[in-house]
Amino acid sequence: MSAYLDVTLLMTTFLTLFVIMDPPGLVPVYLALTSTQTSKQRKVAALQATITSFGVMATFTVFGQYILKFLHISLPALQVSGGLLLLIVAMQLLAGKDGGGESESATKQNVALVPLATPLMAGPGSIVAIMVAAQRSEGTIASWSAIGIALVAIHLVLWISMRFADIIHKVLGPDGTLLVTRLAGMLLAAIAVEILVAGIFAFIDAHL
Template identity: 55%
Template sequence: MSAVFDARLFSEVFITLFVIMDPPGAVPIFLALTSTMTRAQRNKASRQAVLVALGVIAAFAIFGQQLLAYMHISLPALQASGGLLLLLVAMELLTGKMEEPSPSGAKGVNAAIVPLGTPLLAGPGAIVATMVFVQSSDGTAGDWSSIALALLAVHVCLFLAMRFANVVHRILGDSGTILISRIAGLLLAAIAVQLVADAVIEFVATA
């Protein structure tokens, strides 16, 4: 069994990604971004966001280093761009633009992919952490399966957290959801500023 599964590596990857991606903390932001959606649309958005995040992190785990090197993109640049994108979304949440109805429903679908799927869930922190685990592994089948299972387990937790956000929405009501949207916008702005600040510090340190 140890040849195909490493429990220690699994626990390290799972705990690290769980802390970075923070499934409970994603609930208020998910509610804010999907405040104008119906229950069915919100359920669909939760699936889309998790699948996008899983696909992005898996792709970077396998091809990330080669892709960034080929395009001459540094990790701090990726981090700064993600922070700027999140800052724009945070401004929309704080000003109430996210609560404006969208008849076509396309706005809700886009929100599930960008910024929820990436860069909020599949952000620079999660991407870099996964790439580091992959690069530091021995490359054996056991290491690969342990990392893959841990990655999948974290995304299952994310899906469950957002899937049951409907319960939270029913408890809070429309007024409570608007309040959560404002708080989420403030928190998201802080996350965005921190991402950009960390990227600037890294740029200066490596200059």
């Protein structure tokens, strides 16, 4: 079994991604971003976000170092840009803006791809974590299998969290969802600031 699967790498990678991607913490943000959508649209958004996030994470797992090197982008710069994008979304949630000026399909697509898939799910922290796991692997079948299974498992957990969030939405009702939207905005702003500050300090350290 150990020749085909590195159980230790599997567990460490999954737990690291679970802490960073935070499926329980994603639920209130998901509810806030999809509060104006129907139940069917929310399910589609959850699936789109999960598939997109998995695609982004898998791409950076294999080609991350080459992509950043080719584009001359540093990891701190990626963190700062992700933090700024999240901060903008957080301000929109706090201000009660839900993209009403856009068409329904555009809004749904934007919510699923940005900010749900990236940078909330496949954000700077999770991308860096999976790239580090790939670098630390020995390039064997066992290590790549472990990373692949961990990646699939965490996205399955994320999809389940969003899928059953629809039940929470029905229980909360319009007023409860509005309250969750404001709270999610504050939490998202705090997360954005953490990512932004970490990226700035990392950028400073790298250039000193």
